[in-house]
Amino acid sequence: MSQSYDRGLIEDFGRWREFTAGMWAWVFHKFTGWVLIGYLFTHIAVLSTSMQGAKTFNSTIQGLESLALVRLLEVGLLAVAVFHILNGIRLLFVDLGVGLESQDKSFYASLVLTGIIVVASVPTFVSGAF
């Protein structure tokens, strides 16, 4: 909208402290969606460059997995994917018109569940990396 003066970020992300649950759910869903798309392309790039044979494939994967940074990124990837799935289910219910009055609670629930799953996964992902 054309502004007769510039109120700047004050109207949008400058107000992030005042965002409500639904708004945060939307922001996180967008963010995790873009991260997953970014991951998809790296995934394709890595796999397609290691397809010359079993040896190259194994050495590429082992080389990547030996990096502590990659292990940490995998934890992050799991967090992003789990949140996106859980919030996606929440949005499915929102689209079906089920339980809209507790949409904020279901957002918090998906956040908590994501946290639990991610924390539980840390030993598996990080073992042997450090």
Next chain:
Amino acid sequence: MSTQTPDTDSENEQPSSTSPQERRMAEKQARKEQREADEAAAANEIQGETVELKVFRYDPEIEGKEEPRFDSFTVPFEKGMTVLDALIYARDEYDSSLTFRHSCRQAVCGSDAFFVNGSQRLGCQTQIADLDGPVRVEPLPHQDVVKDLVVEMDHFYDQMESVDPFFDPDETPDDELEEQRQDRENREKVKLSTRCIWCGACMSSCNIAAGDNKYLGPAAINKAYRFYMDEREGENKRQERLEIIEAEHGVWRCQTQFSCTNVCPKDIPLTDHIQELKREAVKQNLKFW
């Protein structure tokens, strides 16, 4: 400084030219003035609890006021005081140029939607006691500011009118005076949607409406819902309404952020209504039989 010198001269001359009575009268007058000034100062110092208002000020037509700024007002707090009461006090007692819309003061007219402490609320419905001070009052975001807290509402009204916000049945009764009765269940279904007071809080809170000027916005879609769900209108008008609802900038722009539902002063479940219309649109277009 130059004006004071002749004054002292005349004072020195005065006793010689005035009678003792005149001198006493002058002293009495001076004491009276002093007392009145003291009383006025005491009145200005507010007794009891006060509330600090930070009000957005902007006036493009007055030189020196074109730059948006915040003015602070200290207003005496009373039990049950609303943000609108505080603004009225500030305008009446401190600055008569402070501009804002208000009319009924009881959340019916929808004139006084402001951005209070980071949320769209009705000034007359928001208790000062419920807010953390200082209370920051701004005009509704995502709308052009005309002056101070007054925003341009034309775009909002255009969107409201674009959904035909009036009862328009296909057939009218033969007898002019015959009522078109709505059954109880149907009335219950549209009941909450009829509460809308056109204050524009929802439209202002909507992130999508801010970026897409053609988006109908929550209030207009709610209005469309109210008449689309009304069973008395008939199939033709229903189809016409559905075309407006499911158009490119209709219900499908909604991304269920729930901002509108959170700010609506009349507690209309706006997102519920938008989602229900989305399902209606799908049902009308997905027919396998």
